[in-house]
Amino acid sequence: MPSFPTSSVQEARAALAARLRELRLDAGITGKELAVRCGWSVAKSSRIENAHTPPSDKDIRAWCQACGAEAQAADLIAANRQADSMYVQWKRLQRTGMRQLQETSTPLYERTRLFRVYASHVIPGYLQTPGYARALMGTIAGFRGTPDDVSEAVEARVRRSRVVHEGDHRFATLVEENVLHHCVGDAEVMAGQLGHLLAVMALPSMSLGIIPAAASREQIMWPLEQFTVFDDARIHVELLAAKVTVTAPGELDIYLRAFARLTDLAVYGADARALILKAIEALN
Template sequence: MPGSPTTSVQEARAALAERLRALRLDAGITGKQLAAACGWSAAKSSRIAAGRTSPSDDDIRAWCRACGAEDLTADLIAARRQADSMYVEWRRLQRTGMRRLQEASRPLYERTRSFRVYASGVIPGYLQTPGYARALMGTIARFRGTPDDVDDAVKARIRRSQAVLHGNHRFATLIEENVLHHRVGDTEVMAGQLGHLLASMALPSMSIGIVPSAAAREQVMWPVEQFTAFDDDRVHVELLAAKVTVTAPGELEVYHRAFARLARLAVHGAHARALIVRAIDALA
């Protein structure tokens, strides 16, 4: 995909840095004078002004105080927090385990009416069986060294899934064929998961397409990172180290366009079921 999923984060941080730099210029002081007033090195103020270092709340308070613009402190702190919330490391999101993360996302899932989900690594959460979710979350907890609350996290994920699958929501789901062959859990767990995927295709709110491994991608679209589009105003991108929230209109359009192109590669109905059945047969 052209560009990086962190572009909007970088733009937000650059915009904050520019506002801080403008405050200093309006105050008529140099970077060295500002650093001295804040008790910093000149290098620190320079890094903040250039957007290379994200300032803390206290840094912003000191900057505004040095520039005689304390009335803007709250607004600038809010802008910093918004920029930081766009890119959040999984270890921070899951520092107390995974249950709270599942529960915290439920309101977003419940108010979303249209989901567009592209799965290139694992089965999407709302289609996971308890066994698959438990095996996956256990692997994640061990890899990231987070507290092991897997059983509670699985229950929270299943509750969230049941709430949205039986509500007024529609799901357009695209799954790369290789995901069907990624072993998560033992053979019984994978067979159950793939069987559940087949059964879910009958839900009136659900459209499930499988992108064949042999699809001719030239001139269309290559595999990209797993992402979920919530209505038309938010996309969550799942990176190895962090979750990225995309809200900038230009970047949203890129993900929506990518989804449309990936949908052109996908097969549905009987052809999709045949690929899932083939994956089940391969477990034997």
């Protein structure tokens, strides 16, 4: 079982485990008796009930049947799947390639009105040029060993990025200065990508801030993971191994407060353009 990096997932797992425990107690049976009825070890019952091991759909059905609560199985399975969707490994999301991942997220992008993005590693997807996206996705496919559908995935990402120019959307984007110097693809690709950043800065819907490498980190003293806030309801956090979805109000508040402080560290307008031009000049 992976170690979940946010309490949102842990809380969802714990809530499900508590509901299963309540079913057992309401049925008036011990953990040992439940294990006998389900045909598994007492240790397994304990691990599930204490949220140490996530149950499978089959486990939940067996648990409900053992407790005479078959009618609750469907709701519990749905809750279990929702908890599971909060932490999803990239190898699972990209098991058939990367195109599908771009397409399935398109409706979320289309209905979001305010995007707040903190980019600590790479240029945000909706600002990537086709050349940059192709180089980045090619590297990801090679590293993760996923099916190579890079060309199709790039086309899907470009289509998804139409939200930058179409519809009623606003974008507050923060990019660490080091991202401008992290070469994805060759110098020509990077020059095109950096030039694109200069162009989108002129869009009325786009606020693009660059956080200088020399910025004081007294309030935010460490590099954060890359994340995207969709309105005020949902955050996607990008880890090396997985994508984490945050929806718990307390955690949403933490990320929003962090974004506000990072916003104060960034420079905008002419100062931001100067940092981008500096990165372009460094390519020569």
